[in-house]
Amino acid sequence: MRGGVSIDLSQMSQIIRVSAEDLDCTVQAGVTREQLNAHLRDQGLFFPIDPGANASIGGMAATRASGTNAVRYGTMRENVLSLTVVLPTGQIIRTGGRARKSSAGYDLTRLFVGSEGTLGIITEVILRLQGVPETISAALCSFESVEQAVKAAIAIVQLAIPISRIELLDRGLIAASNAYSGLSLKIEDTLAFEFHGSPASAQEQVELVAEIVKDHGGKDFEWANAPEERNRLWKARHNAFYAVVSQRPNAKGWSSDVCVPVSELSGCILRTRALLQECSVPAAILGHVGDGNYHVVFAVDPENTAELTEVAAINEAMVEHAISVGGTSTGEHGVGTGKIGYLRQEHGDAVELMALLKQAIDPQGIMNPGKILPV
Amino acid sequence: MRGGVSIDLSQMSQIIRVSAEDLDCTVQAGVTREQLNAHLRDQGLFFPIDPGANASIGGMAATRASGTNAVRYGTMRENVLSLTVVLPTGQIIRTGGRARKSSAGYDLTRLFVGSEGTLGIITEVILRLQGVPETISAALCSFESVEQAVKAAIAIVQLAIPISRIELLDRGLIAASNAYSGLSLKIEDTLAFEFHGSPASAQEQVELVAEIVKDHGGKDFEWANAPEERNRLWKARHNAFYAVVSQRPNAKGWSSDVCVPVSELSGCILRTRALLQECSVPAAILGHVGDGNYHVVFAVDPENTAELTEVAAINEAMVEHAISVGGTSTGEHGVGTGKIGYLRQEHGDAVELMALLKQAIDPQGIMNPGKILPV
Structure with missing residues (x-):
């Protein structure tokens, strides 16, 4: 963070409470997805949101993560019941309770889910859980x-x-x-x-x-x-990013995602694929197609400006087309800095309301400055 | 609305678009639930949120309605994809697109769902739909x-x-x-x-x-x-409010709801029932117990201050106990004016953040003044 401090919550790794009866739990923000699922296993429970990486629950809430199970279980948006948040003033709030539903006031939980640290710091999360299927x-x-x-x-x-x-x-x-994970799948x-x-x-x-x-x-x-067998299959899927990058020595992974109405998905993927066929950089498409969400991964040479320009142009074409058919510039990766330029195109004047909320909650701009909205 | 104007959107009753492929639709705010479902029937689709009354979709979004099907299909929170909203400035925004998921910025859709008209006027809604089950x-x-x-x-x-x-x-x-709907169910x-x-x-x-x-x-x-047979059963369920009120000539219905973690539900309902047994006013309990949500309906004489005081005291005891076990002061009815007094108890300092959002978006307090937050 330029000129700022970076905050590491990885030591806040306590699983505070699990209720098998209510299918919910309370965890500190630094608890990871794998740590939580290892803890839940003996109780016949699991937390379904699976973005692939062993992300922290706080980070997953802050970026509105989803992943492979979202078509059935939803995203962090649907699976967070409440957050404890430190506001820019230092005040600590709890955004909700443990009831499955509530109509008691503004939905502060959903305001902070996906806010990427720009409105406050998430320190504790109450999550919905699922029973392990038979x-x-x-x-x-x-x-x-x-x-x-x-x-x-x-x-x-x-x-x-x-x-x-x-x-x-x-x-x-x-x-x-096949090359990276030692599989012998048919190349189709x-x-x-x-x-x-x-x-x-x-x-x-x-x-x-x-x-x-x-x-x-x-x-x-x-x-x-x-x-x-299943684990081998899903491990290969989770390693997809690394598999693409490993195709080229000293390459770095560069990825982007969009999400569109499913009726538009086939057209969008075909267009993207046509762009990739012309591209000089190794790349692949993978996607949570049940939600209309797909990713492109490129193995780029980070020193090669021409390549980066080429990849950025493909990304721009993919994102602009997704927005034009009613989709979003990012299904699950978040805005960060990479998608800031598309927010106005996607949300129109609603971006001004987002900026108004940021200004009201964090008037000094101390929370993750430069993310989601330009400083 | 005291000293203000009231806005009637019932003429905005156009179903703008239905996509069977994407399982979504766009409707104007005044379209009612029954109107929408009648329109969808021929396409094998339905909109599952069923608060009982033939409410308008805009009103259901504004109050974060849910009802009998929420245990499976969720509430308005999970089933609204996007809203068109007129802000207090007169600016018109769209809060989202048609993608099933997005991590592109703050979740404005969920901010307006449940805001009870206090942040802006919802004029159009994009909804998720379901296929009619076999x-x-x-x-x-x-x-x-x-x-x-x-x-x-x-x-x-x-x-x-x-x-x-x-x-x-x-x-x-x-x-x-049994009396009101001509049924002969066993009284248990x-x-x-x-x-x-x-x-x-x-x-x-x-x-x-x-x-x-x-x-x-x-x-x-x-x-x-x-x-x-099914329709008769659910019609009786939907008429429950009127059935209770009809037990007493010239009575008016007075109802309240809370929602608690399911493990606390039995204890809460038994406590409420004990209070009702001491109560001089006819009353009944009914609930969406799959979500931990239950209602009490009283048939009160609106002229009788002693009765109203008695009922208010029972409501207060029920709500305070629900909050004390991690529940909410209202699962689906909304805050309006009746639950304002409990918001601080339920949300603590988070109420100040709600007030800050209201102040930022509607600084002159022209949007449904006096609801959710005190003026």
């Missing part, structure tokens, strides 16, 4: 085109099948993952699925999905019911 | 005590059965509803259930629930699978 099954299915894969995913969402994960891994990413555009439920309901979901993907030209439907 | 089954089950009924409901929620409705109707309410504390899903998944939910209620002393489990 059955978890996973499957992979390859397609001849990314269009077919996306259309199959859309059909599954539109039929309201309560699927837990639908992830797109494009052929470039499969090739990179692929959907990865996960089903949670009772044995009967998981089985029913599987059968419905198998039928839909077949109708959309899916082939080589492959099951991974054993936990170790 | 199967809908309903059931009633009576219990010897309200405690048993509530414990059964809690066990169902804790097992994460994807039930759509679990409603408590206490014995007083059943008696009133009763749970009413609704199950949505594929035939197999609805059947599985039913079997699990039947087993749980049996374990909790439930009896006379009674099915209502035919649409007309």
Whole structure:
């Protein structure tokens, strides 16, 4: 932080309380997702939000994180019940209680979820939890085109099948993952699925999905019911970023994400893919396609200005098109500094209201200055 | 509105757009819930939030409404994608887009949902929709005590059965509803259930629930699978308020609600019931017990100050106890003027932040003055 101080909450790592009865818990902001899930395992509970990295719960709340399970369980927006926040004045507030719903005043919890540290510092979080499903099954299915894969995913969402994960891994990413994670997957555009439920309901979901993907030209439907197979599959998915970057020595990862109405997803991904085909930098597309959210990862040479300019232009085209079809400049990465330039295009005059809120709560601009809104 | 003008949006009743592909729609604020659902029916879609009354969508957004289906589908908080709002300056903003998720800046949508008209006027709403489930089954089950009924409901929620409705109707309410709605239900504390899903998944939910209620002393489990039987049941539930009021000539209804962590629900309802047993005014308890939310309805003589004082004291005891166990002073009714006195107790210093937001957005206090926060 230029001219400022940086605040490290990683020592605030205490899990304060877990209630199996109420399916909720209270944790300090520095507790990580993996730490929490390891703690919950013996009680048959889990916290479903999974952005991939072993992020801290406070950071996940501050950036409105989501990830692979959001199609079923929602994002941090839906899974935070309350926050303890230190305001710029030093005053400490609690934004809500433990009730599942409330209509008692302004929704301060949602105001701070996704505020990226610009309104106050989140120190404690009350989270909703889930019971570990009786059955978890996973499957992979390859397609001849990314269009077919996306259309199959859309059909599954539109039929309201309560699927837990639908992830797109494009052929470039499969090739990179085979090399990086020691897999031998067929190099085609692929959907990865996960089903949670009772044995009967998981089985029913599987059968419905198998039928839909077949109708959309899916082939080589492959099951991974054993936990170790599933873990290998999702580990490869979580390592996608590193797999892409590892394709090129001394490269750095550069990623961006957008989210669009699902009916626009196929068109958006095809446009992005066409841009990537012209691009001189290795890149791949992956996405939480059940939500209309997808990512592009580039393996860039950070010293090469021409490359960075090329990648920035592709990003700009992708973001501007996403906004033009009713989507957002970022589905889950946050604004930070990289998406500041698109906020006005996406939100119009509502950006002025955001700036008004920032000014009212943090008039001296001491909270994470320069993020979300220009200083 | 004292000294002000009142704004009637009921003429803004246009359904602007429905997308079956994206499961969303855009409506003007004056569109009512029943109007929207009648319009959606032919497309196999529905909007699940059901506060009972045929409320307008704009009003439901402004009060963060929920109702009987919230245990499965969430409240207005989870089902509004975006709002068009006229700010006190006259500026018109749109708070979000059509993407299912976004981390692009402050969550203005959730700031206005539940703001009760005190920050701006909602004129247009983008809503998430659901596909009409293949199967809908309903059931009633009576219990010897309200405690048993509530414990059964809690066990169902804790097992994460994807039930759509679990409603408590206490014995007083059943008696009133028999008289008012021409039913002949057994006068006992009763749970009413609704199950949505594929035939197999609805059947599985039913079997699990039947087993749980049996374990909790439930009896006379009674099915209502035919649409007309179901409609009769839910109509009686929706008319509960009028049924209680009709017990006494020239009475007026007086109602209040709280919401608590489900583990506290049984204790809270038993305390409230004990207060009602001492009360001179006819009253009943009903609740969306799957969420920990319950209501009390009194049939008061509006001219009788002693009665009003008695009822206010019971309400105060109920609300203060709910807050003391981590709950909220209102689960879905909103603050209005009736719950203003409890906001500080519930939210502590966070009330000052609410006042700061109000001051920043509406410095002249022209938007629904006197609601949520004292003038």
